[in-house]
Amino acid sequence: MDRENNVFYWLPCSVVFVSTAHGAARDIMTATAMFVSEKEPLLAISVAQGHLTEKLILESAKFTLVIAGASHKQLAKQVGSVKGDNVDKFEKFSIKSISETWSQALIPEGAAAWMICNVESSHEIQGYRIFIGRVVSQQDTGKPPLIWHKDGFFSLHEV
């Protein structure tokens, strides 16, 4: 499928990092997310199967959804193109993190917001695993978010 026929190319999304940890292992990857419900604090992420992120979410039954800040373009490309199996991305990319006591998963400095989620359910589809997360803790830093659209990164402007 060429990119002009691909929903990934057209659908504007907030850029997020899915940060995970279990035991001594930790990982972070770039992704997108969608809210599921207005009444309940539920959201959905789609994670390619076989990646470390999927493994750590399955093992820990939780993930931290970090809303990327407008300064995170380079980081989004870095952790969105390297697999975490054989490398600690936090060390490789010298990611400074904000300490957060609720979760082992690390939150990069410059984040717009973050939400700690427990896995409510998961569904396999076409090589991806959709995780529905229930937000159990959240924080908004007030920094503007980073947006993904047509292979580019943007920031928000009020219209």
Ligand SMILES: Cc1cc2nc3c(=O)[nH]c(=O)nc-3n(C[C@H](O)[C@H](O)[C@H](O)COP(=O)(O)O)c2cc1C
């Ligand atoms: C803008 C952007 C959005 C992405 N969205 C997703 C996504 O929603 N799901 C996914 O599985 N991978 C997505 N990726 C690719 C993963 O971030 C990439 O495969 C990453 O290396 C996986 O890390 P891991 O192997 O350590 O789990 C995205 C990459 C970019 C740059």
